[in-house]
Amino acid sequence: MAEPAAPSLWRTELGATLRLAAPLAAANLLQMLVYAIDVIFVARLGETALAASSLATTLFGLMMWCLIGLTGACAPLIAAELGRRAHAVREVRRSVRMALWLAAGTGLLAMLVSANGEALLLLSGQDAEVARQAGSFLAILLWATIPNIMAGVLRNFVSALGRPVFATAITGLAILVNALGNYVLVFGNWGAPALGLDGSAISSVITAFVMLGAYALAIRTDRRLRRYRVFGRWWRPEWQRLRDLLRIGLPISLIIMAEGGLFSSAAFLMGLLGQAELAGHTVALQVAALAFQIPFGVGQAATIRVGYHYGAGNVAAIAAAGKAALVVAVSYMIIPAALMILAPRFVLSLYVDPADPANAAMVGHAVGFLAIAAAFQLFDGLQAVLAGTLRGLQDTRMPLILALIGYWLIGFTTSVALGFFSPLAGNGIWLGLAAGLVVVSLLLGRRWQRRAVLGLVPA
Structure with a gap:
């Protein structure tokens, strides 16, 4: 009876992988479009603004990818807890809670780096005016740091719990919000002030908070996700779980x-x-x-x-x-x-x-x-x-x-x-x-x- 089991297991895993990977890959592609929107609008402000935006988003983006990777260690921990026991509500909640703590703590450090963006760019030999505009851009964009990382944690949670389509839908929502925010704030449409490069940064901050709110709403309204109560007792530390996250995530x-x-x-x-x-x-x-x-x-x-x-x-x-x-x-x-x-x-x-x-x-x-x-x-x-x-x-x-x-x-x-x-x-x-x-x-x-x-x- 051992021989027929292998093809069946293989087909099961192939189907499960495709169902999980398809919405996650779609979300990744859409996320690239979110970034592209900023370039499309800022490019119309001129070469200096585009150069400043490119430098700022390169620095900010590298920090975000690293910190989302760090807190993304919650994904294998959540998956292992679900596989280990049928009723893993408490353990999953602990992993998500400590990942959110880690997002807040490391996010504050990244905000400190962004706050000194102009000085860092000047040290790297960049043009003074480009560095000044990039520093101003980062001084606003830094407020998107913690919501971005926390949204990454919640994305891992919903995906591990079999709801990766939420990641696709919420990233699609982010495209609409960012495009609308750039349209209104960069050039002053619909009666708003024309804020130029700063308007694009404000739009990115709004988009980050909308994504975080959308994940929180999805978790609160979905029956399967709601039962984990990942926002409950958010003040309670789980030091061993935090060490596990750092061990895997660093x-x-x-x-x-x-x-x-x-x-x-x-x-x-x-x-x-x-x-x-x-x-x-x-x-x-x-x-x-x-x-x-x-x-x-x-x-x-x-x-x-x-x-x-x-x-x-x-x-x-x-x-x-x-x-x-x-x-x-x-x-x-x-x-x-x-x-x-x-x-x-x-x-x-x-x-x-x-x-x-x-x-x-x-x-x-x-x-x-x-x-x-x-x-x-x-x-x-x-x-x-x-x-x-x-x-x-x-x-x-x-x-x-x-x-x-x-x-x-x-x-x-x-x-x-x-x-x-x-x-x-x-x-x-x-x-x-x-x-x-x-x-x-x-x-x-x-x-x-x-x-x-x-x-x-x-x-």
Whole structure:
């Protein structure tokens, strides 16, 4: 009777992964549109305002991704608690409560950094006027810090409890709120004052509070979610649970910083080569980032599915959940890779006009970069999902070491060597990015494969 069980388990996990990953991936794609709206409106204010907004949101966005990754450690903990026992209300509530505490505490530190944004940008050598406007922008945007991180915690909660569609719907609502806020406040429509760049920052703050409120409302009105009473006894500490969150979450946050730092450094290296190379890199990277949102959502789903079976002690189901996530990601990544190779100019037309002679140099570089991006799409998707499966096993410390080896020891050094000490130039920098992703995916894949030998799964 053991033989027929495997296909049935595999089909069950494939269906569960797709049902969970689809709305999460859609929410990730919509979140990119939320950020794009700010660029669309601010770009009409001029180059200085756009440069200031780009610098401010880069700094703010990196902090948000790291802190949402830190508090996102609640996802594998919640999933494991649900798998471990049928009535895990109290344990789930403790994880969410301490994650919200962590969001508030770390959010205050991030607000302090944002409050000194102008000084930090001046120290990095930025233009004084750009730094001044960026500092003013950050002085307003900092009020979105804590609601953004808390909304990330509640997103993990509703997703782990089988309600990922709320994440999609609420992110869609955020697009509407942000677009309306920019329309009214940036240019002074509907009788509002024209606040320019500051208006865009205010719109982002409003959007963050609306998202947090929408999650709270969804939790209070949904019967299954309401019974967990995640906002009850919010003042009560659970120090061991907080330590668990830090143990799992700190390496996740540092992995995000390592990967984000690699791609940020690539932009700096491109800038040393020339403006056309930097512009082509920026556009090509936007295309790659858009394609990445699907496997990123699959990785989030894998964390929950693997974490659930980890809590239940079901080794066979852990294997099936990981396999399902990997198959979904690999099957999808073939599509954007093919588009980047067969129709690069069509893909680039989502962001720029390839037929415009003024864009010729930029498009030429971007087409070459997309050819390399197509080659590493598979590995980019694999490392996202493998990282998610290992997080489901609450294994984050060694993946951090592997990420540092792959992204910086291999990726960055290869980018510098090929970009500046070979005729490949910009293509060499992208080959370095590809090398980093390939190495990380292989190292994480080896660790996932040896999970039983390494004692990562229940005996």
